[in-house]
Amino acid sequence: MNPFFSKILVNIAQKRLKAKTPSTPISKRQIAPLVKSLQVEITHAIKEFIYIVIGVFSAGFGLKGFLLPNRFIDGGATGISLLLENITTIELSFLLILVNIPFLILGAKTFSVKFALKSIAAIAFLGFVVHYIDYPTITNDKLLIAVFGGFFLGLGIGMSMRGGSVIDGTEVLAIYLSRKLSLTVGDVLLLINIIIFSFGAYILSIETALYAILTYMAAAKTVDFVVDGVEEYVGVTIISKEHEAIRVMITEKLRRACTIYAGKGGYGDSKTTYDKDIIYTVVTRLELAKLHTEIDKIDSKAFIIMGLVKDLKGGMIKRKPLVKK
Secondary structure: OOHHHHHHHHHHHHHHHHHHOOOOOOOHHHHHHHHHHHHHHHHHHHHHHHHHHHHHHHHHHHHHHHHHHHOOOOOHHHHHHHHHHHHOOOOHHHHHHHHHHHHHHHHHHHOOHHHHHHHHHHHHHHHHHHHHOOOOOOOOOHHHHHHHHHHHHHHHHHHHHHOOOOOOOHHHHHHHHHHHOOOOHHHHHHHHHHHHHHHHHHHOOHHHHHHHHHHHHHHHHHHHHHHHOOOOEEEEEEEOOOHHHHHHHHHHHOOOOEEEEEEEOOOOOHHHOOEEEEEEEEEEHHHHHHHHHHHHHHOOOOEEEEEEEOOOOOOOOOOOOOOOO
16 A cells, blocks of 8 residues: 555554543554555545446436437436427426435435435536537437437446446436335336337337337346346356265366355255255356266256345355466
8 A cells, every 4th residue: 555545544543542532542453444544435435436426427428429419318317318308498407406305305315315416426527428429410310329229328337336426316216115015126116117118119219119128128238237247147046966076077067166055954854855965056057067977967856946145245156267286
């Protein structure tokens, strides 16, 4: 770490400790963990800031380079703003902020004030970018506008979410309503967008509404890729009598890490239960076929449970290097 930066962190840590315990002497042992905590907070804040900046410029490009010049709309709060921009004289940059404000007030109550403030800053920055930066109009082809406009808008929304904020507030409303009603977040978003697209068909044209659905689908899929990762991981639980051979195969052939759980069979009466090891590992979708093949070679009757893993952090996610003996 840079010595000047370290000195600043130490001074901040000392001030915080003095504020908590003004009469107690401060030792280096107390300062060290607080300095480390501050370093992590600042590193994460910088990373989140970069994500949001990239997201805002990407969304601005999708809006001004594709959707706005061709009078296209999208789903969510952005779609509402684009729809209002088509029927009023208010500029899109102001509408983006005005439409999202009620959702962000709800976000402050549902999540946290910090989340709402970051989102307000991100949306205000998006409004600034849309208003002042002149993106070139890329194409007049309707299909390309729908697909690539949705892609860049979705990339912007996804990157902003990675940065801990939103530039489309309908996600907040969907989460809030899903908690109050017996509906999933996806169901609520679908209902909101059906209403938006219906108004789009009535006010603009049915063709515009149909292209808007395509734009929304492109944006939604891009958000999934950005938030969940392009390389999808699958969590695999394996129950087999040949657990040791399977463990060796996973670690040596696939070069993947695995976790072993101590288990006991629950089928039948208590006299027939037996101890067994349960193996859990995480692989990519592309490795699933090879994993199944190798398991079948060892135990074709092995019980395998698979589930999509949305996100991963820490641990041994990547393949281990092959160590020559």
